[in-house]
Amino acid sequence: MDLNLSEDYIDSSDRYDVSYKVRLEKFEGPLDLLLYLIKKSELDIYDVPIAIITKQYLEYIKLLKELNLEIAGDFLVMASTLIQIKSSMLLPSRYEENPDEEGEDPRAELIRRLVEYSRYKEAALRLNDQKLLGRELFARSFVSKELQSDTLMSSEPLELDLFALIEAFRGILIKTPHESFHEVSAESISIAERINEILSLLQEKELLDFAELFENCADRDYLVATFLAILELCKLRLIRVRQQEQYGSIWIRPAVVETSDRHEQEDKGDSL
């Protein structure tokens, strides 16, 4: 049986490798395979010789097994359907005796499905011939803020999740070069010190840019200490970290502990 075996080297770099992959023509399903077999043998789809087609179909399944390929359940269901049709055609049936009377050709349903499937298979091909947006044709895609819908442009500052914060920190770390030569005595800074520094900065400015806190220092220890300090302050609920828009600057502001002031604070936050 001709199965359109084609050789495909696994990889062009493995050109000298003797092993090669055998590719079987890909069938979408049992109906696709049957259609192929019918066409291959130039059989009449409306009068499929069930014995021939069953034989070919089963040979194909066998080959798949020999190649250790996984056979989808659908293929096996079809195999049993074919065998069932074949056997019921062997039995003397009412159909054979009086074809005009009740009782239909056992192949009828299968043929109908095959014909119908071939129609849609062709329709699918035609659909693919259409000029596709994003393949042959393109339209402008808009990202300009003016055209964004109101929901996307919400002025509500986003409460940052930890991941976004870490991502921002990672961005800063990447920018900082790895310089670790001639370490005399590292002037280490403790997280507690950094916390105090940030708090005092907040007393002056009310609003701090996340990135600003990391400016003017190339020392990674210092950066890490700063970041941990921010996390610690978050945990202690002493600061609030917010982002106005996606990918925008991250702002740090003092959180107010007193509940009475919270609402006021909330309002301020919204009008940021």
Next chain:
Amino acid sequence: MTACRLKSILESLIFISEEPMSLDRLCSILQEYDRDLIRTCILQLQAEYDNPERGIFLAEVAKRYQFRTREENGGYVRRLVKTKTSRFSQSALETLAITAYRQPITRAEIEYLRGVDSGGVIKTLLEKKLIKILGKKDIPGRPLIYGTTRYFLEMFSLRDLKSLPTLREIEDLVVEGTYEQQEELPLEGILQTTTDETSTLTGDKG
């Protein structure tokens, strides 16, 4: 004079619109102009853009208007637009075709026609917003029924479902189907609901 002015206004509106523009939408924006005049002007615009020397043309998709780049320039545009080009697998195309021609259709019916499990491909098509759930079929088990979306028409450059390539006429094979026979496509109805739902979903800007 007004016609010239209107044509220029329409060009601006269609150009700047994020989505394909429907005649209804244009009419509601341009209430001072007559609907027929607007329609005529759009046709004129289309004719003017239908020029191989131009890089864009005014397409009518899903009964809406949108400026699109010319097919011949696709290769060059792809160099600029680094996004993945739309490609469809055979199974996706088959499922889409069946859904388009036979909607509303259940998953079981699609699978019967294709002869293979189609759950995965239906899910992908749903995610890509090419098909959508239209509701539930009033038969035991109340299975979901699917239909194509407006985006499907936009993607495949189709004016409406009627402009789908016609299925090759094949003599009917008499015998009744084992699954409930679908009624012929109520094209207008579907398209209407399709467009309506989509526009509410995307929340027509305005």
